Amino acid sequence: MIFLCQRITALNRLLFTGAKWLVYAIVLLMLWEVLSRYLFNSPTSWAPELATLTFGPYFLLGGPYLLHLGGHVAVDIISEKATGSFATALKLAGLVLAAVTGAILLWFSLPLVWQSFSYGETSYSAFNPVIWPAKAFLPLAALLLLLQALADVGFTLSSQKEAA
Amino acid sequence: MESTLILAFMFLSLIAFMLSGAGLAFVLGAIAFISTILLWGPSALIVAVLNTFETMTSESLMAIPLYVLMASILQKSSIIDALYDAMETWFSGVNGGLAVGTIAICTLLAAMTGVVGAAVAAMGILALPAMLSRGYYPPLALGAICAGGTLGILIPPSVVTIVYAITAQISIGKMFAAGIVPGIILASAYVLYILVRTWLNPALAPKPDQSVPIPLRVKLSKLKSLILPAFVVVGVLGSIYAGIATPTEAAAVGVLGAAISAIVTRRLSASMLSEAATDTLRVTAMILWITIGARAFISVFVATGGADSLLGFVENLEASRWLILGVMVLVLVFLGLFLDEIGIILLCVPVFLPIIIALDFDPLWFGVLFMITAQMAYITPPFGYTLFYLKGVLPEGIGIGQVYRGVVPFFLIQVVVLILFAVFPGLVTWLPEALNANAR
Amino acid sequence: ADGTKWRMQALWGGGTTPMIYEEAFCARVAELTNGSLEITPFAGGQIVPSAQAFDAVRGGAFEMMKTFDGYTAGKIPAHGFSSTVPFGFPDPDQYEAWFYERGGLELARESYAPAGLTYIAPTVYGQEPMHSTVPIRTIADLNGLKGRFVGLAAAVMGDFGVAVSPLPTSEVYSALDKGLIEVADRGDIKANYEEGLQEVAKYLILPGIHQPTTATSYVANTRAYDALDDQQKAALAVAAREISGSLRQNIIVSDGEYLKKYQDAGVEIIDLDPVDIAEARNQAVESWKKAATDNLSTRMMESQVALMQELRLL
Ligand code: NA
Numbered sequence: 001m002i003f004l005c006q007r008i009t010a011l012n013r014l015l016f017t018g019a020k021w022l023v024y025a026i027v028l029l030m031l032w033e034v035l036s037r038y039l040f041n042s043p044t045s046w047a048p049e050l051a052t053l054t055f056g057p058y059f060l061l062g063g064p065y066l067l068h069l070g071g072h073v074a075v076d077i078i079s080e081k082a083t084g085s086f087a088t089a090l091k092l093a094g095l096v097l098a099a100v101t102g103a104i105l106l107w108f109s110l111p112l113v114w115q116s117f118s119y120g121e122t123s124y125s126a127f128n129p130v131i132w133p134a135k136a137f138l139p140l141a142a143l144l145l146l147l148q149a150l151a152d153v154g155f156t157l158s159s160q161k162e163a164a
Numbered sequence: 165m166e167s168t169l170i171l172a173f174m175f176l177s178l179i180a181f182m183l184s185g186a187g188l189a190f191v192l193g194a195i196a197f198i199s200t201i202l203l204w205g206p207s208a209l210i211v212a213v214l215n216t217f218e219t220m221t222s223e224s225l226m227a228i229p230l231y232v233l234m235a236s237i238l239q240k241s242s243i244i245d246a247l248y249d250a251m252e253t254w255f256s257g258v259n260g261g262l263a264v265g266t267i268a269i270c271t272l273l274a275a276m277t278g279v280v281g282a283a284v285a286a287m288g289i290l291a292l293p294a295m296l297s298r299g300y301y302p303p304l305a306l307g308a309i310c311a312g313g314t315l316g317i318l319i320p321p322s323v324v325t326i327v328y329a330i331t332a333q334i335s336i337g338k339m340f341a342a343g344i345v346p347g348i349i350l351a352s353a354y355v356l357y358i359l360v361r362t363w364l365n366p367a368l369a370p371k372p373d374q375s376v377p378i379p380l381r382v383k384l385s386k387l388k389s390l391i392l393p394a395f396v397v398v399g400v401l402g403s404i405y406a407g408i409a410t411p412t413e414a415a416a417v418g419v420l421g422a423a424i425s426a427i428v429t430r431r432l433s434a435s436m437l438s439e440a441a442t443d444t445l446r447v448t449a450m451i452l453w454i455t456i457g458a459r460a461f462i463s464v465f466v467a468t469g470g471a472d473s474l475l476g477f478v479e480n481l482e483a484s485r486w487l488i489l490g491v492m493v494l495v496l497v498f499l500g501l502f503l504d505e506i507g508i509i510l511l512c513v514p515v516f517l518p519i520i521i522a523l524d525f526d527p528l529w530f531g532v533l534f535m536i537t538a539q540m541a542y543i544t545p546p547f548g549y550t551l552f553y554l555k556g557v558l559p560e561g562i563g564i565g566q567v568y569r570g571v572v573p574f575f576l577i578q579v580v581v582l583i584l585f586a587v588f589p590g591l592v593t594w595l596p597e598a599l600n601a602n603a604r
Numbered sequence: 605a606d607g608t609k610w611r612m613q614a615l616w617g618g619g620t621t622p623m624i625y626e627e628a629f630c631a632r633v634a635e636l637t638n639g640s641l642e643i644t645p646f647a648g649g650q651i652v653p654s655a656q657a658f659d660a661v662r663g664g665a666f667e668m669m670k671t672f673d674g675y676t677a678g679k680i681p682a683h684g685f686s687s688t689v690p691f692g693f694p695d696p697d698q699y700e701a702w703f704y705e706r707g708g709l710e711l712a713r714e715s716y717a718p719a720g721l722t723y724i725a726p727t728v729y730g731q732e733p734m735h736s737t738v739p740i741r742t743i744a745d746l747n748g749l750k751g752r753f754v755g756l757a758a759a760v761m762g763d764f765g766v767a768v769s770p771l772p773t774s775e776v777y778s779a780l781d782k783g784l785i786e787v788a789d790r791g792d793i794k795a796n797y798e799e800g801l802q803e804v805a806k807y808l809i810l811p812g813i814h815q816p817t818t819a820t821s822y823v824a825n826t827r828a829y830d831a832l833d834d835q836q837k838a839a840l841a842v843a844a845r846e847i848s849g850s851l852r853q854n855i856i857v858s859d860g861e862y863l864k865k866y867q868d869a870g871v872e873i874i875d876l877d878p879v880d881i882a883e884a885r886n887q888a889v890e891s892w893k894k895a896a897t898d899n900l901s902t903r904m905m906e907s908q909v910a911l912m913q914e915l916r917l918l
């Protein structure tokens with residue numbers, strides 16, 4: 001059980017570490033656009049759009065592991081002072097909210113991504129790429145968030161058991 | 165009546181869940197989902213996903229990771245250390261000089277980056293021990309760092325300003341221009357306060373022994389430390405106002421500038437870039453996941469009639485427009501005690517802006533008032549980012565209570581300045597209008 | 605019994621003229637149905653971003669939308685032709701005639717039906733202008749300029765030599781001001797004046813060849829629509845056709861009023877030569893053919909071309 005929780009966390013850590021480098025890709029794409037518009041007087045149709053398509057997957061993949069790190073903004077005036085089973089209860093409540101968020105985003109985004117895929121939806125710009133691959137990162141990240149929340153529930157319960 | 169109940173239900177459960185210590189993103193998201201199911205029907209949950217698709221491809225929100233990355237690289241490139249060193253040489257003879265110098269550096273950092281964390285963390289590490297070892301009154305030192313650090317919100321470029329501009333559908337460039345003069349006025353007000361306070365009571369900020377005067381040659385050579393920061397400021401703001409780049413592209417130019425600075429100071433390395441990327445994804449994921457939750461929350465609120473009933477309520481009030489404005493600002497300050505600033509913008513601006521327009525106020529000017537309340541939010545407990553940043557670097561024997569005490573006078577200055585701008589809108593609108601007039 | 609209550613999200617900002625016409629639409633429907641169909645209007649982006657309304661109505665989050673088919677042209681290529689066609693019909697009456705007299709309405713219905721949506725009727729009005737910092741006196745002058753256009757216009761203007769940047773609407777003002785671009789489309793004549801484009805672009809080019817005529821559409825969720833009685837369905841159609849005419853006439857009058865304001869602000873209004881445009885239209889047909897990538901969009905494009913030939917536009 002704990003082994004599974006650790007695998008999920010390891011997967012999310014790996015994805016976080018991979019995704020963090022995408023910000024440099026975004027920087028280079030934007031700089032290329034500035035350069036080609038200002039110096040060569042010929043804006044590209046693809047660089048800004050490719051950058052915005054990278055942006056969604058970039059921040060979405062950061063979310064699940066951030067949950068494990070406790071890096072999401074929270075008001076800690078009560079939880080900071082709480083001890084024992086009350087502290088555990090608060091922690092579990094937070095994880096349940098994260099799991100609910102992940103589950104609902106997953107459930108409602110999957111059909112929309114499927115639809116985008118089956119329509120072969122494009123952005124209808126001058127560059128006009130298909131956009132389902134970028135959209136597909138929402139259900140993926142939602143699933144990973146759900147799994148991470150459950151994994152952290154596992155960690156919390158097992159440390160509770162050890163303490164008892 | 166029904167929509168008033170919805171309003172009450174949503175905000176009360178927001179506060180209750182928030183106090184549990186759960187992530188704000190998920191509190192907003194989960195309440196939005198539950199209210200959607202209860203009030204609107206489960207099929208409407210699709211709305212949250214559709215709003216997220218839009219967030220995923222926002223060219224303007226993409227500026228957030230770029231500015232965070234730039235700040236992180238600057239912080240690791242040691243140019244802030246050099247700046248602090250120069251400031252110490254120049255200001256240390258003045259009454260309260262180190263505190264004044266802290267505000268000066270914070271103002272410069274504010275003009276370089278769009279995020280608050282970099283300035284507060286750096287000043288907490290550099291300026292705080294220096295001031296304390298000289299015997300500065302701790303609350304004065306801590307207050308100056310907190311208040312100075314938040315100048316980055318008002319002085320462009322600024323991530324909070326970008327989010328406001330997008331939500332209010334105002335040009336980011338115009339909104340940036342509107343923050344410059346108020347930002348300088350606010351910084352000057354802080355400096356004035358420190359000078360007056362330490363003149364009245366020199367014991368708050370002891371001067372060093374005048375035994376070793378620093379030669380002018382040394383002082384002048386330290387000014388070299390201004391070159392790289394000036395280069396970055398010109399790179400970012402210059403590329404926006406010279407028509408080379410959009411505000412988002414300018415952030416990418418800023419990253420390039422920060423990287424070049426790091427090369428000059430010989431701090432650029434693969435591990436530094438990797439750490440900067442980690443910092444950036446942490447902050448970006450935090451802000452953008454809140455955005456997902458907040459947009460879901462606000463769309464339920466609007467669709468179930470909450471926003472309309474609030475607007476109708478305000479319009480039916482027989483109160484003067486200034487009173488209504490005052491109430492709105494109070495609500496913002498109050499929410500700032502508990503809520504994240506990006507969250508406040510995403511929640512309040514869609515609701516408040518129609519009221520502002522209906523009352524015939526200028527949304528640009530309101531934006532500046534908003535940024536000042538945002539600065540207040542950053543320094544007020546229980547939820548204040550600068551307090552979180554400082555907590556990590558407080559030395560032995562200095563408690564968070566002293567930080568709270570130090571923040572009070574600066575908070576009051578913010579209140580005064582806020583009223584000043586409310587009464588004299590020209591201070592805010594002058595520069596953006598002048599920039600437009602030049603184009604004419 | 606209690607009447608039917610619907611929500612409708614439109615694509616206009618709150619308080620704008622077209623939004624006031626959407627409120628009038630809802631009031632008219634209520635009147636024609638003796639209050640049995642009450643529609644609450646929402647401004648663009650209030651519930652979901654305008655471009656996402658298609659999926660929201662489809663999923664049943666709200667029952668009806670006033671949309672611009674161009675938003676979904678990436679899903680349904682035909683929507684490029686049922687929204688606005690660069691160098692297309694120069695007169696909104698001609699475009700509306702295509703809908704009501706030449707089968708456009710049926711083709712538009714066909715485009716929405718597979719998604720579980722019912723196309724009710726279009727609102728058709730005239731051009732949106734181009735704003736420029738340099739004089740554009742012929743179509744050939746476009747060649748080599750940097751510009752901001754969206755949708756099919758981005759591709760077509762590209763074919764005429766414009767280097768197109770896809771900037772967000774909120775950045776058009778400062779992009780013209782700072783010289784990032786020389787020519788841009790944004791919104792209609794009045795909306796652009798209120799945004800202040802006269803301050804930053806000294807030339808206003810008419811007609812807006814990238815968007816000579818425009819159709820926005822009333823579209824309902826099919827399940828919700830099928831649950832209506834005949835009177836309610838008829839009321840939607842009647843009110844939609846009324847709004848199409850009354851909004852168009854309002855825009856005609858306000859265009860005149862606002863063009864005067866542009867001139868007073870020192871903007872030169874340039875009228876392109878109809879002969880020049882007609883020649884360019886023949887060239888634009890090639891761009892249309894590239895955009896018609898499936899059977900339905902091809903039929904739509906061909907029926908528009910046929911009508912244009914009858915009207916001696918091609
Ligand atoms: Na700043």
Ligand code: NA
Pocket residue numbers: 500501502503540541542543544545546547548
């Ligand atoms: Na606060």
